Amino acid sequence: MKKRSSSRGTPPVGEGDHPPTSSSSSTSAPYKPGAASAPATPTKGRRDGSDGSGSSAGARRKRKEEIAQTFVIVNERPVDDISLDFFYKPHTITLLAVSVLAVMYFAFVRNEANVDENLWAGLLCIVFFFLIVSVIAFPNGPFTRPHPAVWRILFGCSVLYLLTLQFLMFQNYPTIRSIFYWIDPKLKNFHIDMEKEYGVNCSDISWDRVKGHLDVFAWGHFLGWAFKAILIRHMGILWAISVMWEITEITFAHLLPNFIECWWDALILDVIICNGLGIWMGLKICQILEMREYKWASIKDISTTTGKIKRAMLQFTPESWSAIRWLDPKSTAMRFAAVIQLVIFWQVTELNTFFLKHIFEMPPDHFIVIGRLIFIGLFVAPSVRQYYVYVTDTRCKRVGTQCWVYGAIMVSEAILCIKNGKELFERTQAINIVLWLTIQVLISVAFVYLAVWWQQRQLKKVSSTPTKSKGGNSAAHSSSPSKGKLSPQKEKKLK
Secondary structure, three states: OOEOOOOOOOOOOOOOOOOOOOOOOOOOOOOOOHHHHOOOOOOOOOOOOOOOOOOOHHHHHHHHHHHHHHHHHHHEOOOOOEOOHHHOOOOHHHHHHHHHHHHHHHHHHOOOOOHHHHHHHHHHHHHHHHHHHHHHHOOOEOOOOOOHHHHHHHHHHHHHHHHHHHHHHOOOHHHHHHHHHHHOHHHHHOOOOOOOOOOOOOOOOOHHHHHHHOOHHHHHHHHHHHHHHHHHOOHHHHHHHHHHHHHHHHHOOOOOHHHOOOHHHHHHHHHHHHHHHHHHHHHHHHHHHHHOOOOOOOHHHOOOHHHHHHHHHHOOOOOOOOOOOOOOOOOOHHHHHHHHHHHHHHHHHHHHHHHHHHHOOOOOOOHHHHHHHHHHHHHHHHHHHHHHHHHHOOOOOOOOHHHHHHHHHHHHHHHHHHHHOHHHHOOOOHHHHHHHHHHHHHHHHHHHHHHHHHHHHHHHHHHOOOOEOOOOOEHHHOOOOOOOOOOHHHHHHHO
16 A cells, blocks of 8 residues: 655655645645645736635635645655655654764774864864754755755755855955965965967957857756756747847956857857757756656556656656746736846856856866855755745745745845955946946846736637538638637647
């Protein structure tokens, strides 16, 4: 008999890759995997009432239950259909005993002669126990694959990073630099070359020069945009971020010289090739995953060894997948503003990456820079999901925990850059910043408005298409009760 876990001691095993967007609104219905696990998602701005008045105690109770269930699904999603109970039962006493014994062993047998090694060992022990507490106490967020414990550890890492940023905010610049030198002494020999020229000889367009720009960073650029497309899943928003980032580079080029690029590098290589192909590939992957049929068999029910190995590997894939609709023809002003806010926050996150490595002087391929990019990408995945549910589902009254922590990280990084880059920001041209903010808002509004307009246009186009009746007359002139209804094929096409 398959079971479903409670949220704490046993993390979920079904990747609820998507928030509640569909299914019956009945609270008595059984729990369903994926997006269908919550009651039907009302559009933002619509009133929910079981009976017109909405004042009955039963309706209020039902509403509260739906609100509570929606937040649980997005903040601490339970696991559906547990077949291997061992991996989802709480083992807190065993975990405590193993952790204490391991720490005791290393505390007594290691050599304590080196002070630096002692400090490293102490810090690693703090991180180790903090992540153990994360597995026991923290929420896993909206995802459950490959195992909720993975997402709880990731949430613990995001909290640790936030606490580190808070600590660094109260240190002066030399102290922070000395901390980085202690982590990696090689950084003492690295300095930003402010005299290096970028974007020169732009009229010289040769194959060798273009090929020289298609390096490992170009591939990283392409894969990064594919990952963004998988997270956001909306072409209009993605292209808004892409175009606005090139404007951001032009605006801050007087502060960050590596933002200076030739027109063909910025327009063709970046926007069209790296960004465009990355967006296309990411959305194509989403389309394939959305069309896939998700039926999961228990590993116990698989008889062959090959089948068991394949099922174990599939545990690292999404448990379900559903379409995302950031905007629809009936979007409210608040939902419109929330999407614009997402686009602007994404620009701030990208800017933090470049300012941090420039102000604290680190090479682009340094392990701290690469590690931060990887962790930020992992933090963003559940954060975007929780933000999406908060924006689009009227029953979600508060933002998810991971999204809240990521918002604090983004602001803390920006504050750290401004505080320690005073000399850099003294050269800031105020008019550029004002223009940048203005253009950011205008382009965001334009792209979001166009996305809504396009969906309205498609809806009217499909709705106005006449359907032939048996007698050869169009549905527009028929008094049939099915007048105005869309065929399943047209509804699928519209989606």
